[in-house]
Amino acid sequence: MAKKYGMGIIGAGMIGNFHARAIKGLPNAELISVCEQVPERGQKFAAEHGCAFYDDLTKFLNDDRLDVVTVATPSGLHRDVAVAAAKAGKHCIVEKPIEITLPRIDAILEAHDKAGTTVGGIFNMRYEATTKLLKQAVDQGRFGRMTFGMAFGPWWRDQAYYDQGGWRGKWEIDGGGAMMNQGIHTIDLLQYFMGPVKQVCAFTRTLCHERIEVEDTSAVAVEFASGALGTMACTTSMWPGHYRVIEVAGDRGTVGMADAKFIFWQFAEETEEDNRIRAEYLDFPKVSVGAANPSAGMTPDLHRANFADFLAALDEKRQPSISGLEARKAVQIILAVYESARTGKPVALQ
Ligand SMILES: NC(=O)c1ccc[n+]([C@@H]2O[C@H](COP(=O)([O-])OP(=O)(O)OC[C@H]3O[C@@H](n4cnc5c(N)ncnc54)[C@H](O)[C@@H]3O)[C@@H](O)[C@H]2O)c1
Incomplete structure (x- = not known):
């Protein structure tokens, strides 16, 4: 039977909500948790989407049920959380733009390369x-x-x-x-x-x-x-x-x-x-x-297809269609x- 992936979202803002709805429609994934720096926003999100809330990134990443993290923080804040996810051994799907400078993008790619985890981007x-x-x-x-x-x-x-x-x-x-x-x-x-x-x-x-x-x-x-x-x-x-x-x-x-x-x-x-x-x-x-x-006019469907390809890539031990390098272009x-x-x-x- 295909593996079921535990997924968590960092950032409970506008697009984080679409991530939650996208994950919910995936047969081989379960939304485990959300990490949000504004506690009231994170608690409301967790209650709405039926998942755990963390305001601490380290605790969020140390949850054993978590396999894949989606990054939905503001663009220039993607690097730090995506690198931390790699260090914690978690695969990572990062919103567009994957980061805002090439050295910051390369830091994400290198961290995942070193950790043996997979990183991909989002172009729904x-x-x-x-x-x-x-x-x-x-x-x-x-x-x-x-x-x-x-x-x-x-x-x-x-x-x-x-x-x-x-x-x-x-x-x-x-x-x-x-x-x-x-x-x-x-x-x-x-x-x-x-x-x-x-x-x-x-x-x-x-x-x-x-x-x-x-x-x-x-x-x-x-x-x-x-x-x-x-x-x-x-x-x-x-x-x-x-x-x-x-x-x-x-x-x-x-x-x-x-x-x-x-x-x-x-x-x-x-x-x-x-x-x-x-x-x-x-x-x-x-x-x-x-x-x-x-x-x-946005629906979660295209994000769901983006995430589905990423999970299929993990199953098939290949790079996702929108790999980190592809998202960099x-x-x-x-x-x-x-x-x-x-x-x-x-x-x-x-
Ligand atoms: N793919 C798309 O179609 C699409 C559409 C809109 C936005 N985006 C991208 O999504 C990202 C977020 O955009 P948004 O409009 O949702 O922003 P937003 O401001 O609505 O939400 C960002 C959330 O991240 C939280 N946050 C910031 N730093 C954090 C941290 N270190 N740990 C935990 N939470 C943290 C903020 O408190 C906020 O709740 C951006 O990179 C943006 O470009 C993509």
């Missing part, structure tokens, strides 16, 4: 049916010579979002703005489809928010290692916010994806499947995930964007 949008279909078309070479990739996250956050205090909009903990916090899903998908980025040339601005350190608007030109070109733009400054658009193109095909729908699916060499795909997925999204509110691209915006020069990725 990768588990959409349309993402899988588009990736398959890329892998089958259906686009011919890849020529262009576009990622557009035209989102909106009001001033109250940033004014609620805490970590949002601060370099030290958020690690960036419209790109690092909101747009990272879109950037990850672009590199997933188009392959590694060779260099970027970027502008970033803070155009319509006050009292934030980070950018709310970005525009980037990209060259991929394949030689294809592209653009990336992510904002929290475009009221009212609408669906994310990704376009992948070559000299034999173009696909446009808007959130979890296709707005264009066209190939020079048609297959029988293409009509079925268009019939099922060609549409404009009615509810746009994340466009105007961090949890708008989008952060590396975004850090190059920030460097380019700062220096006014193109920045090559190593």
